[in-house]
Amino acid sequence: MSNQKARVAILVSGGGTNLQAIIDRWHEGELPHAEPVLVVSNRKSAGGLQRAEKAGIRSEFLQKENFETNLIHLLESERIDIIVLAGFLKILSEDFVKRYPNRILNVHPSLIPSFCGDGFYGLKVHEAALNYGVKVSGATVHFVNEVTDGGQIIAQKAVDVLPDDTPETLQRRIMEQAEWILLPEAVERVAKDIVESGREGE
Amino acid sequence: MSNQKARVAILVSGGGTNLQAIIDRWHEGELPHAEPVLVVSNRKSAGGLQRAEKAGIRSEFLQKENFETNLIHLLESERIDIIVLAGFLKILSEDFVKRYPNRILNVHPSLIPSFCGDGFYGLKVHEAALNYGVKVSGATVHFVNEVTDGGQIIAQKAVDVLPDDTPETLQRRIMEQAEWILLPEAVERVAKDIVESGREGE
Numbered sequence: 001m002s003n004q005k006a007r008v009a010i011l012v013s014g015g016g017t018n019l020q021a022i023i024d025r026w027h028e029g030e031l032p033h034a035e036p037v038l039v040v041s042n043r044k045s046a047g048g049l050q051r052a053e054k055a056g057i058r059s060e061f062l063q064k065e066n067f068e069t070n071l072i073h074l075l076e077s078e079r080i081d082i083i084v085l086a087g088f089l090k091i092l093s094e095d096f097v098k099r100y101p102n103r104i105l106n107v108h109p110s111l112i113p114s115f116c117g118d119g120f121y122g123l124k125v126h127e128a129a130l131n132y133g134v135k136v137s138g139a140t141v142h143f144v145n146e147v148t149d150g151g152q153i154i155a156q157k158a159v160d161v162l163p164d165d166t167p168e169t170l171q172r173r174i175m176e177q178a179e180w181i182l183l184p185e186a187v188e189r190v191a192k193d194i195v196e197s198g199r200e201g202e
Numbered sequence: 203m204s205n206q207k208a209r210v211a212i213l214v215s216g217g218g219t220n221l222q223a224i225i226d227r228w229h230e231g232e233l234p235h236a237e238p239v240l241v242v243s244n245r246k247s248a249g250g251l252q253r254a255e256k257a258g259i260r261s262e263f264l265q266k267e268n269f270e271t272n273l274i275h276l277l278e279s280e281r282i283d284i285i286v287l288a289g290f291l292k293i294l295s296e297d298f299v300k301r302y303p304n305r306i307l308n309v310h311p312s313l314i315p316s317f318c319g320d321g322f323y324g325l326k327v328h329e330a331a332l333n334y335g336v337k338v339s340g341a342t343v344h345f346v347n348e349v350t351d352g353g354q355i356i357a358q359k360a361v362d363v364l365p366d367d368t369p370e371t372l373q374r375r376i377m378e379q380a381e382w383i384l385l386p387e388a389v390e391r392v393a394k395d396i397v398e399s400g401r402e403g404e
Contacts, residue, residue, distance in 0.1 A: 111338055111360075114316045135358040136313055138338060156337040158313075158360030 006081040006191035006200050009038040009074075011088040016048025018086035018107060021180035022187060023055045031184060034191035038078045040071060042090045068096050081200050082190055085144065086183065089121065094146045102152075104144035105190065107183050109174050111156055112140040116149035126167035126174070135161050137170065139178035141186040154186045208283040208393035208402050211240040211276075213290040218250025220288035220309060223382035224389060225257045233386060236393035240280045242273060244292045270298050283402050284392055287346065288385065291323065296348045304354075306346035307392065309385045311376050313358055314342040318351035328369035328376070337363050339372065341380035343388040356388045 010019050019039060025031055039052035039059045052059035058078070062070050067090070075083065085106040097104060108116055108125070115128045115137075129137045138158040143151035157178040161170060194200050212221050221241060227233055241254035241261045254261035260280070264272050269292070277285065287308040299306060310318055310327070317330045317339075331339045340360040345353035359380040363372060396402050 111313060111316065111336070113334060113336075114313065132315060133355045134314070135355055136340060136360050138360070153335045153337055158338050158340070 004033070004195050004200075005035040006033055006194045007038075007079055008034050008036045008082045008084060008187060008191070009040060009078065009080040010036060010048070010052075010084045010086050011071075012039060012041050012046050012048030012086050013043050013089040014046055014048065014087045016046065016051045016087065017175060018084075018179055018183050019048045020051050022084065022086070022184045023051065023057070025184035025188075027055075031188045031191065033195045034082070034187050038074065038080060040074060042067060042088070048086070068093060072096070072099070081194050082187065084183070084187060091148075092144070097144055097146050101145070102143050102190075105141055105154065105183075105186060106144045106149075106151075107179050108140045108142065108149050109137075109171065109179065110140065111136070111138040111158060112142065112149055112153060116140075118148050120149070123167045123171060126170040129161065130165060130167060130170065137161055137174060139174050139182055141182050154189065155182045157182050206397050206402075207235055207237040208396045209240075209281055210236050210238045210284045210286060210389060210393065211242060211280065211282040212238060212250070212254075212286045212288050213273075214241060214243050214248050214250030214288050215245050215291040216248055216250065216289045218248060218253045218289065219377060220286075220381055220385050221250045222253050224286065224288070224386045225253065225259070227386035227390075229257075233390045233393065235397045236284070236389050240276065240282060242276060244269060244290070250288070270295060274298070274301070283396050284389060286385070286389060293350075294346070299346055299348050303347070304345050304392075307343055307356065307385075307388055308346045308351075308353075309381050309388075310342045310344065310351050311339075311373065311381065312342065313338070313340040313360060314344065314351055314355060318342075320350050322351070325369045325373060328372040331363065332367060332369060332372065339363055339376060341376050341384055343384050356391065357384045359384050 036057050041049050041061050044061045049059045083104045110125050115125050136158050140156045141154045145151035159174045159177045238259050243251050243263050246263045251261045285306045312327050317327050338360050342358045343356045347353035361376045361379045
């Protein structure tokens with residue numbers, strides 16, 4: 001590839017703060033091997049789409065109907081190397097996941113294997129952690145495979161649980177202290193591996 | 203109670219490094235509400251017994267036969283408030299555990315609920331963590347109830363897993379960076395609660 005960068009697509013459903021963290025680190029030059037070129041949302045009103053537009057990144061809303069077929073078409077036309085699930089709340093099919101082995105990254109707001117798997121998403125993760133009474137939680141970036149939250153772990157970061165935490169305050173602290181740091185770092189690390197092994201644009 | 207200290211018994215099976223951490227912090231004045239007065243082992247050769255003798259703490263080896271009956275006798279004669287399992291590898295009966303609610307502390311070398319429960323002890327915990335591929339592990343101090351590693355969590359501390367870790371190196375780092383720090387702190391915290399609520403010597 002001419003510019004030696006892995007081309008990154010980011011899938012969002014909501015506000016897109018994890019997307020913003022990737023954009024910010026990219027603008028600061030901390031992702032020398034990665035280039036965000038596509039943001040896709042399954043929700044038309046997702047704040048992530050506006051963040052992408054503001055950063056000059058192609059942004060696309062895809063309807064529920066034929067979502068994955070249209071997504072694959074977009075990914076191929078943009079020659080995407082890495083797919084990042086950044087607050088993307090739609091479950092991808094096993095066929096889709098198997099098409100991109102070690103190319104799909106997800107961020108989960110706990111220290112896997114604690115509080116992960118089916119049923120653990122969004123605030124439910126933090127509710128479960130507080131109900132269990134853990135004093136340390138955190139976030140995990142992992143490759144996506146056909147088992148929910150079951151793919152190889154790329155990076156983890158611990159975050160203290162405070163005595164008066166609510167699911168909301170814990171969620172926010174884990175975003176700020178772990179997710180927004182880990183995810184851009186993991187994207188760069190995977191991008192570097194892909195570029196250095198000459199597997200970009202496959 | 204005259205001296206306002208909770209009387210602490212420590213149960214050991216091995217070298218007793220967690221016991222030593224308690225003794226060291228106690229000597230340094232960091233356990234103002236606790237006094238280690240008894241060390242019990244189910245193994246005659248346990249290094250913890252020598253550590254106790256050196257520190258001037260009563261040390262007792264109890265044989266397998268009638269172990270719990272003899273242990274209860276010792277605990278009662280020494281008016282023990284807090285029982286600490288510090289590398290104690292014998293399973294205590296449900297009857298024993300129910301006799302001392304919120305009085306028995308255990309240290310487990312992982313971030314519970316990861317890598318805990320039946321079958322997870324000693325190096326097996328660290329083997330499981332490395333096989334899973336976690337990047338963060340740690341230690342947990344918890345009250346003991348009738349579910350293995352299922353009692354209320356008192357304190358947790360995260361420790362990074364390094365790329366070339368073996369179960370042995372990870373075990374050692376978790377001891378040094380988490381167990382030896384957490385356990386004395388937890389003993390003091392529980393002791394302080396007991397003394398301040400006037401429940402010592404019950």
